[in-house]
Amino acid sequence: MRLLVVGASGHLGGEVCRQAVEAGWAVVGTFHREPGSVPGVLWELLDVRDRVAVSDVVEAVGATAVVNCAASYSEWAVSAVGAAHVAAAAAAVGTRLVHVSSDAVHGGRPEPYADDELPTPIHQYGAAKAAAETAVRVVDPAAAIVRTSLIIGDAESRQVKLCLDLLTGRMPRAALFSDEIRCPMAVEDLAAAPLELAASDHAGLLNVAGPDAVSRVELAVLVAARYGLDPAGMPVSTIADSGQVRPGHVRLDSSRAAGLLRTRLRGVRELLGG
Numbered sequence: 001m002r003l004l005v006v007g008a009s010g011h012l013g014g015e016v017c018r019q020a021v022e023a024g025w026a027v028v029g030t031f032h033r034e035p036g037s038v039p040g041v042l043w044e045l046l047d048v049r050d051r052v053a054v055s056d057v058v059e060a061v062g063a064t065a066v067v068n069c070a071a072s073y074s075e076w077a078v079s080a081v082g083a084a085h086v087a088a089a090a091a092a093v094g095t096r097l098v099h100v101s102s103d104a105v106h107g108g109r110p111e112p113y114a115d116d117e118l119p120t121p122i123h124q125y126g127a128a129k130a131a132a133e134t135a136v137r138v139v140d141p142a143a144a145i146v147r148t149s150l151i152i153g154d155a156e157s158r159q160v161k162l163c164l165d166l167l168t169g170r171m172p173r174a175a176l177f178s179d180e181i182r183c184p185m186a187v188e189d190l191a192a193a194p195l196e197l198a199a200s201d202h203a204g205l206l207n208v209a210g211p212d213a214v215s216r217v218e219l220a221v222l223v224a225a226r227y228g229l230d231p232a233g234m235p236v237s238t239i240a241d242s243g244q245v246r247p248g249h250v251r252l253d254s255s256r257a258a259g260l261l262r263t264r265l266r267g268v269r270e271l272l273g274g
């Protein structure tokens with residue numbers, strides 16, 4: 001059983017690798033800037049923007065399954081075109097693909113989003129992730145696509161660090177939005193999902209996010225409690241007041257995943273509170 005993890009040097013990719021090695025997979029992980037630090041992984045340099053390079057690596061590794069965790073918040077060529085390259089390469093050699101997507105594909109509304117809902121992106125990153133999903137679904141209809149929400153890890157993980165930076169005044173001109181609602185997910189719980197899906201025949205979209213819907217402000221209060229910080233002075237605003245274009249309420253309904261997968265979907269209150 002050999003697993004190719006694209007974007008293995010990132011937060012989620014690293015945890016997928018760690019759990020895969022522990023479960024006995026032979027793991028090849030790709031990096032773009034520098035290799036990750038998970039022991040037991042064979043590291044490969046790969047730029048997903050390069051179609052030929054992607055196809056060469058996928059062919060050479062000959063994996064049982066490919067998990068694509070690579071993305072960039074600013075580069076369409078990575079998040080959208082790169083995802084299409086990975087899907088095309090995996091389909092060409094008949095390798096099982098699990099692609100990681102985002103709740104950013106949704107525009108925001110009070111009602112929860114079901115697994116199969118079409119994307120309604122309102123910013124560039126959401127559009128790139130929606131384009132990636134479209135490419136994956138067209139090129140490889142048998143692929144599994146995991147839509148997830150804010151990924152919660154240690155103090156260095158992106159979403160927790162953002163809260164800590166705002167709580168401690170390290171980001172003076174930014175604010176936490178009280179009207180930006182998401183369903184944060186533990187990186188350990190989330191990383192187990194692609195591994196389970198790699199060994200399954202689930203095709204298409206699957207929401208995999210936590211059960212607690214919280215605002216960015218509520219998330220920061222939980223982070224503050226966890227790290228012994230006083231949340232009183234944190235900068236608070238709303239999306240509307242900031243003038244930014246961002247989805248407001250985005251709640252992923254993960255009930256299908258809860259029935260399908262063995263991995264826990266812990267809520268962020270349990271995660272940071274306990």
Ligand SMILES: NC(=O)c1ccc[n+]([C@@H]2O[C@H](COP(=O)([O-])OP(=O)(O)OC[C@H]3O[C@@H](n4cnc5c(N)ncnc54)[C@H](OP(=O)(O)O)[C@@H]3O)[C@@H](O)[C@H]2O)c1
Binds near residue numbers: 008010012033100
């Ligand atoms: N973080 C969140 O809260 C969140 C929320 C919802 C969905 N997601 C999705 O979850 C997935 C993983 O997110 P993450 O937070 O773990 O991301 P991350 O830590 O930023 O890691 C991104 C990965 O992509 C790689 N990458 C960047 N540019 C590349 C390129 N040109 N060619 C090949 N690889 C490249 C990076 O490699 P180097 O580091 O070596 O450059 C890294 O391994 C992504 O699909 C993301 O859209 C994340």
